[in-house]
Amino acid sequence: MGVEAWYMDDSDDDQRKPHKRRPNVAVTLEELEKHGILYWKLDPNKFEDDLKLQKIRKERNYTWMDIVNIHKDTMPNYEEKIKSFYQEHIHLDEEIRYILAGSGYFDVRDKDDKWIRIAMKEGDMITLPAGIYHRFTLDENNYVKAMRLFVGEPVWTPYYRPADEFEARKKYIQFLNERL
Ligand code: KMT
Ligand code: NI
Numbered sequence: 001m002g003v004e005a006w007y008m009d010d011s012d013d014d015q016r017k018p019h020k021r022r023p024n025v026a027v028t029l030e031e032l033e034k035h036g037i038l039y040w041k042l043d044p045n046k047f048e049d050d051l052k053l054q055k056i057r058k059e060r061n062y063t064w065m066d067i068v069n070i071h072k073d074t075m076p077n078y079e080e081k082i083k084s085f086y087q088e089h090i091h092l093d094e095e096i097r098y099i100l101a102g103s104g105y106f107d108v109r110d111k112d113d114k115w116i117r118i119a120m121k122e123g124d125m126i127t128l129p130a131g132i133y134h135r136f137t138l139d140e141n142n143y144v145k146a147m148r149l150f151v152g153e154p155v156w157t158p159y160y161r162p163a164d165e166f167e168a169r170k171k172y173i174q175f176l177n178e179r180l
Helices: 029-034 044-049 051-060 078-085 167-179
Strands: 004-007 038-041 064-070 095-109 115-121 124-128 134-138 144-150
Antiparallel strands (some): 095 124, 095 144
C-alpha cells in the first residue's frame, strides 16, 4: 500500500482533523504523480544507513539534509510556525520531506485548484515540485520528526498565494498542461 490521500471537505473545523468527504474521495499515487509529486516508502529505522535513501539522494541530487522535530514542547515559536506552515504557498525549489516518526498532512492543490490531503506517516518520503500550491499541518497526534532534504543550499522562503507571477509557478502550470 502506498500513501493515503483524499479530496478535502469544505469544513473550516480544526485543521488537524482528517477532513475527508462523505463518502470519501480517495486519490491514487498515480494521480499524485500526474501533479509532479514523487513518493517513496522507506524503512525509517535505518535512515542513517539506508542504501535506498542514498540512491534517491544521488539520483535526484538531494545533497543537503537536516532533521526537524515538530512538537509544542521542543519547537521555538511553535504556534506561529504551525500557522505559517498552513498558509498556502509555493517555493521556487522542490520541497522534500521524509517522515521518521509521528505523522502529518501535506495538502496540495490539484489541477482544478481543489485541495488534496496527503497523510504522511513514518517511512513516507515525498517531493512536492517547485511552484505547486501547498501547506502542511500536524494531525491529531501533534508530533512529527522529519528529514528535510534539498538540492544544494536550502532556501525555505514561502511565497504566499497569490504567487502566480513567479517563473517556478509558470513552469509548473506548463508542466500540468502538458500532462493532464
Ligand atoms: C514545511 O516546510 O512545511 C515543513 O517543514 C513542515 C514540517 S516537515 C514535515
Ligand atoms: Ni512549503
